[in-house]
Amino acid sequence: MPPATYCLVAVDCPDPAALAGFYAALLGGDIKRDSDDWYDLYVPGGHRIAFQRAEGHQPPQWPRADASQQLHLDFHVTDMDAAESQALSLGAMPLDLDDQGGRRGFRVYADPAGHPFCLCRA
Structure with a gap:
């Protein structure tokens, strides 16, 4: 145990x-x-x-080894575009939105304090 x-x-x-x-x-x-x-x-x-x-x-910087992200949070979503729209309207900042036409399955944002988080296809 x-x-x-x-x-x-x-x-x-x-x-x-x-x-x-x-x-x-x-x-x-x-x-x-x-x-x-x-x-x-x-x-x-x-x-x-x-x-x-x-x-x-000091918020981490995406994606920089000399200013490490330290950790990030992942959240499953069923509708990526709707979740992105809501996250951005709440104050999230886009960091890496190229999900390669849905093949990659996630997009990267920063919360209002600069911490990275991902919206991931469920």
Whole structure:
């Protein structure tokens, strides 16, 4: 039996409330505030993403080895174009939208704090 169980992914950012709101609008779920520096998003399906204030946060740059992405989040979607439109309207920034006519199966964006995430065909 493994000694640990999954708890959450914590995302550094300059404004935890705003970034939690972005992901709640993109994924659904409930936001719970622990402090001004820490917000949790409980998404449908029981997963948890935490957002913590990091003063002086510098977002990763896509795709640069000298400014590593460090991690990214993947989200399944059934309608890529509709999901892209909603993500962009919420403040996502396009990083790599060439899904090679659907052959690649994903497109890459940055959230409002600059973290990369992918919308992936389900």
